[in-house]
Amino acid sequence: MTQPNNYGFGEEAALLKDSARKFFREHFPTDRLHALVAADPTPGRAPSCQWDEALWAQLVELGWTVLAVPEEAGGVGMPVAAVAGLVEEVGRAAFPCPLLGTLNATYVLVACGEAGAVGLADIAAGKAATLALTDRHGAWDPAATEVEYRDGGLYGTAWFVQDAGKCERLLVCASTGAGYGLFWVDAHAAGVTAEADGIVDLTRDQAHIVFDGASGIEVSGNALSALHQAMPAIWTLVAADMVGAGEWQLQTTVEYVSTRKQFDRPLGFFQAIKHPLVEVMVQIDEAKSLVYNAACACDSEPEKAAQYAHMAKASASDMAAYASSRSVQSHGGIGFTWECYVHLYFKRQKHSQMLWGDGVWHRARLADIVIGTAA
């Protein structure tokens, strides 16, 4: 299969992206975000889950959570490229919500085939979900899961579960006698305890979830295969989020250095400020181009999807680190204060950078594909 020149990013996709941008501009400007999530600055603050549930309900109403659900399962069946466009705007707004997790679960459920239908039906009905498969060491390999399925119940702990406090369903990877299975679990079921983590990122919540005999519906008996198929879309979407957030960082910083004067010149006059911001732009564009290439591969060149998605996430991770660093540094003393909004994106990006593999990890996997496994 070959890719269409325009990444399959057609008119509908453009409309969706545009309307999302307008939606956030109108309903969720950055000062609202700051007011919502940054009320308690103390470093040792208790874990919390601050989000605008009413606004989220509107988005569910608009159908955003079912865009990736196939039509036959009650969704819209939009291509990954179009979904990436939406996620880019969510990242630009740093909107706290369980969209990414729900999309991730959707792609994994689709990869489960018929057995996944039960999960897709829940998502089509508006339930938010998230993946639970990481071990305590934060391994990016799902086979490291600490959760076991035995005697009809799930046991063990899943770590680093994203936006757990906002979700009603969990898609859990657990070792079974026969390998690894995927289980669709009610987040509030008996035997499921979510322990919220105290995290740096104010725009997300995170938990480790303890399973003690919880029951769940097995949606796949071959978890690794389903995850293998779905991961490229998952990597691509988190990269799309980072591209949007990076663009916010760039534009906000450009605006600041265009107005802030030192030595009778706007800061942006100085090449020591200007050239690093150009480099941020260059890195954002690289990551963005690679995101749509990877998304399009998920849609129409699946044999290349993993390769291109590794590229996109590696590029986005490095970009996010650099864009974050320059956003604070270029803002000077102001950028070092809690009241300036740049720290919200700084923290979100540092979090995203690690999510589902950092740059080094993705490049190592890419090398295994392109060069072959090292002798």
Added chain:
Amino acid sequence: MTQPNNYGFGEEAALLKDSARKFFREHFPTDRLHALVAADPTPGRAPSCQWDEALWAQLVELGWTVLAVPEEAGGVGMPVAAVAGLVEEVGRAAFPCPLLGTLNATYVLVACGEAGAVGLADIAAGKAATLALTDRHGAWDPAATEVEYRDGGLYGTAWFVQDAGKCERLLVCASTGAGYGLFWVDAHAAGVTAEADGIVDLTRDQAHIVFDGASGIEVSGNALSALHQAMPAIWTLVAADMVGAGEWQLQTTVEYVSTRKQFDRPLGFFQAIKHPLVEVMVQIDEAKSLVYNAACACDSEPEKAAQYAHMAKASASDMAAYASSRSVQSHGGIGFTWECYVHLYFKRQKHSQMLWGDGVWHRARLADIVIGTAA
């Protein structure tokens, strides 16, 4: 043992360094170097060995080649820190000569104990020497040598032998039935054929040397141990050469960007030029400080010598790459021409960068010492 605060770099060392700098300034300005080595620009030019033998003879007369030879062997027995000061000046002048090779051989011969005396006597008598121990792949591990000692003769080829065309003696590492030995060989003996390499660097010559039954004096039956002891000084000295060459690159470039005007300003006004040159300076100073620390360790804290010498060579290698890159780029179109002298140092530094291990290799060895060998 602990190091003296001043690196043991005393008055004599300062005088030597100072007089070397004056000597080259007077007798070997860069235009002489260019006239001497850059007459034939063709990329496919035949290998050649261009140097000023008369000037070299003066330096031998001044005793530079016996500085590291112990007093009891007829030399001066100066500390490595003082020798590093001299080599820094040789690097600054990019003076084509066999000084480094002779010093390298000296340190290895000293490490051979009594058996090395025969070699040290030759060096004390003014003979130049060089090490011959690298395989065709340029391995930086002497145990990779392709030369074999059998039936009383040496067989095989030693590659990447530095300044071979300027030397009368070779110190050869060869596998023996019992391990590895070091052999002191007359460069013009029967069974020794030097095949000159066509190299990029115009300030050095290089050869691969074919041994076909050549005889030599075995100065050590445990080559790896002697080399292990001597390598820190060898790494330190090539780093010292690079520091001197780097300083030439920095000062020459600073001078150019201070006079060359574009947009009605000297180029050096622009931070896009200024800040990279500051970074070059910072890197040179790091490498230089580490060079004297390593040299001083060779003299008075030998258990730390390898660790510190790895730091010095790793730092110098990365500095040399960056200083070279910025010297050409900051000179603009002029810097891209053969008539501008910067290419001479660019090429010398790229060569030195690889000599006896690049930055990555030295950091890997350093990690083995500091962290321990990886599991």
Added chain:
Amino acid sequence: MSDASARKDTPAQAEFRAYCRDWLAANKPGEPPVRLPQTPLEIMTTEQLDYLQAWQKAAYDAGLVGCDYPEAVGGGGRKDCQRVANEEMLAARTPFFPNVIGLGMAAPTVFYHAQEAVKAELLPRLFSGEDIWCQGFSEPGAGSDLASVQTFAEKRGDRWVINGHKVWTSLAHFAEWMIILLRTDKSHKYDGLSYFVVPIRAALGNGVTVRPLIKITGETGFNEVIFDNLEVDDRYRLDELGKGWQVAMTTLLHERGAGELQTPRSGGMKNRSSHNITTSAVIELARQTRRGAGAAADDPLLRDKLMRQLIREEGLKQNQRRSRVQALLDHPMRLPLQNKLLASEIAQSIASLAVEVEGMASSLYMGDSNAPAGGQWPLSYMNSYGMTIAAGTSEVQRNILGERVLGLPKSK
């Protein structure tokens, strides 16, 4: 690629594509009798030039060059067909065209700014490659600061007398014509510039001297050109007096691939001299290079660096693709203006990585029979500085991006 593009062809384009494909199948030139350089700018011998000129002439006669220009100036009179011809030539892996500055920079500038009679006089032989063109912009005192050119044209009656000194003029040793930026008024920096086309070859020894400059690699390929009272007719002035800077922008826009008219491009031919500065070539090199007990391609640090390069390379390719997808662009010049910066810096870091992979063997140069890849990697690494310096240094490119795209205040 050729087939994917074909799907969007208009009927006229489809017909033309079929024609190109047939013609190329029958007429693609055979192996060159001599080793070709890496790019047209490094053509050094007349043997190389003859072979390449014959190919350009054949392609022009067949209608594959200048397709979108009007017939009156020697063009094909078609609409948006050069792109089609280029795609088919790339697919057929034809040799490159030698008159690269003529086609990419001189032709659109002459077309938009010269008198009609001058277009008709010059463009046909430019398209056919019979006349090679060169560019006279840079001077010893005017590099990044192009507007400070000093080479002066003085009006004497109906003619102009030119005196001065141009440098870094690739192909000047073969060129019939030069596009040139001249000072016609010393009292205004930008408004004192005018733009001309001047004959080079015809005036050699009689107002024009061409001297080769040697590069840090030891290669020749560019030149300095000295003007000593060269007389030129006023008809060869492009656009109005004092509008030279604006005309030069047309040239630079097309040089950066951001112009209106698609440049005729041929290429893709593999031959024994071909040396591609691509990550996959370095991966191949790493596979063949011993490092410790294994291959360099097994080394985790080199693998990471190789993948960094591969990602940057693919990123640039996808930038070019995305620059045609309107809905994914925020600023029309944001991607096109990155092209030159990225292409040159990526090439430099690829060559630098290859040299690192070679290790000690990177000391060996073109004349050494043991040099890996014939010593071309150290050569390419050194040549890459030509790319990050020429046609606006990387530093100038970053200024342009910061000012024109991000809207930051001018640094100069």
Added chain:
Amino acid sequence: MSDASARKDTPAQAEFRAYCRDWLAANKPGEPPVRLPQTPLEIMTTEQLDYLQAWQKAAYDAGLVGCDYPEAVGGGGRKDCQRVANEEMLAARTPFFPNVIGLGMAAPTVFYHAQEAVKAELLPRLFSGEDIWCQGFSEPGAGSDLASVQTFAEKRGDRWVINGHKVWTSLAHFAEWMIILLRTDKSHKYDGLSYFVVPIRAALGNGVTVRPLIKITGETGFNEVIFDNLEVDDRYRLDELGKGWQVAMTTLLHERGAGELQTPRSGGMKNRSSHNITTSAVIELARQTRRGAGAAADDPLLRDKLMRQLIREEGLKQNQRRSRVQALLDHPMRLPLQNKLLASEIAQSIASLAVEVEGMASSLYMGDSNAPAGGQWPLSYMNSYGMTIAAGTSEVQRNILGERVLGLPKSK
């Protein structure tokens, strides 16, 4: 270190060293009753302050603080002995002194520029730590461009009336006194500045307001200070009117460790809260962190990065050592002026590497019981931007180095 230095002592220094050693052996303070912050600038509670002030007072009373200042201003009247005391305190691993701005910046400035009576009034309580000092240089509109301060002092009779707004003033919430750069003439940028010492605590609520600023980490520790008609006696002006910029250079020179007078320094104490931003701490972290089947410390890429950091760290240490070896220096300010740039950038990259080593676990913060190292690495990484921004951003440091050391033309 202590022993190597001892070898070069003068007889007076040797005697003093022995005294310090004995005194410290008997009087080194015990474990603090509360968790201490990473540096004095982050003192947040009076419990922390009380413990540290008691220590500084004891050390001062014993003659270990201000040794090289004359007795008339409360100093020890010794010659080159502060260095000796500092070495011995470091070796004894004492706690740090809380009055760090007072000792490092205010004391030498007051000493070189104040009236004799003012020195005698202020310095003893500064040395003893009874008075904490803070620094009022930066303003909302004057960061990197320090000379553009607007806080204004107007002369009324023998007194000055101060109005304006200072920011990033560490320790202001505990400070009795502030060194302050003020504008006394709006018509000259540099020559319109004058330098004062002003009482803070005494004027709280009566001309002075101190408000804590919250850092991106969520910590407090620095403040904004608002002056609303604060009256100050003319005797608290340092040096002449309009010489404020020159006086400020004395402050900055000593801040960068490049001044004449050695700053009294104590430190080295390990306690349960200590978190050293060093490569060896990250190596330890990497040993304890699982990565794939092994430890992060076994990963070749992380090993390379760890060694890069170790080399930079050792390089800075050796720079400091080499800066005292005359024969190995080309320019007297070349190494000292690199100190602040390198120390801050190295700390930033070490913390960044630690966060990379932690991987997903770096998402966990101070309030999470599962956070590695108690969540201090993400905290340190964020705090490192305070270091690359405050006291002259890294960008400004590079300008200074390019201009003052390399002699390049000024960029501003």
